Amino acid sequence: MTEIKSKEIRFASAPEGMPNDSNFELAEVTIPEPKDGEFVVKNLWMSVDPYMRGRMTDRKSYIGGFVVGNALEGGAIGKVVQSNNSNFPEGTYVSSMLGWREYFLSNGDMMSPLEVHDGVPLQAYLGVMGMPGLTAYAGLFKIADLKEGENVFVSAASGAVGATVAQIAKLKGCYVVGSAGSDEKCKWLTDECGVDAVINYKSTDNLTATVAEKLPNGIDVYFENVGGDHLVAALESMNFFGRIALCGMISQYNATVMPEGPGNLINAVARSLRLEGFVVSNHFDQLGPFLNDMSGWIKDGKMQWKETIVEGLENAPQAFFNLFSGDNFGKMLVKLADD
Secondary structure: OOOEEEEEEEEOOOOOOOOOHHHEEEEEEEEOOOOOOOEEEEEEEEEOOHHHHHHHOOOOOOOOOOOOOOEOOEOEEEEEEEEOOOOOOOOOEEEEOEOOEOEEEEOOOOOEEOOOOOOOOHHHHHOOOOHHHHHHHHHHHHHOOOOOOOEEEEOOOOOHHHHHHHHHHHHOOOEEEEEEOOHHHHHHHHHOOOOOEEEEOOOOOOHHHHHHHHOOOOEEEEEEOOOOHHHHHHHHHEEEEEEEEEOOOHHHOOOOOOOOOOOOOOHHHHOOOEEEEOOHHHOHHHHHHHHHHHHHHHHOOOOOOOEEEEEOHHHHHHHHHHHHHOOOOOEEEEEOOOO
């Protein structure tokens, strides 16, 4: 065994507004040989996700912030390349939160061997078979209490979470409307994902009126990924006893001044609505059912997904920036190395 040179991306400074290159630093480190009980992982794929922006801000949240000077963290799929740990022999695929680096040393803490299902690409365990997929599954069934045949509105419906939400709802016999930011994304949602109607929110003059037009029977479940005018529009069309699963509000992540809340929030009282925020880490009890259902849907050809792949660790910050400009289509991934 030999020491390994590895590159990593460090958190250089907290951004104000939209992050930029100055907030990130590329560094080289030496990974020591593994001692008894340790092993070295070579990362193959890493994920960049909107929630990471919250970890760059000093505010109370469900997960600790990034530390200036330290390597960033995020979902990654890797392979054990050196091992002195019988539970993680060489060749084992692992899932971790130690992305943003090429290699790392581990003793197995906070590390999971990855069971790869037939016909499922490795990187899908960072998308439809990973955290975004579980977020969609738990959000629909545990938070929104989805029922057969309901009317569902999904914002950012072509994204990694949104597209999974839309397709699961369709599998449950629901009428589904999704919003997306381009005609290409909208066409994919209807042609490939079976969504009943779509809204290009960048080309509509009145989102509230368009949502009401596309959902003439109102909304029973709204899956919130955007916030802002999307939440206003949904609140205006919610049916009595409707449920809103608050998954994310990407429109506010880079705001330097928090916008005013929806002026029609009173609808939540008048229509007996339930609005509930959630994070996927509180719902790992759903992992078993989720993996069983999702692997079956994929095997049966009932689940479609899109990926935007950027190659090279040094390009990970740009991949992260693209999340907020809408330049990604589906799950944003960074390929670090070949298997």
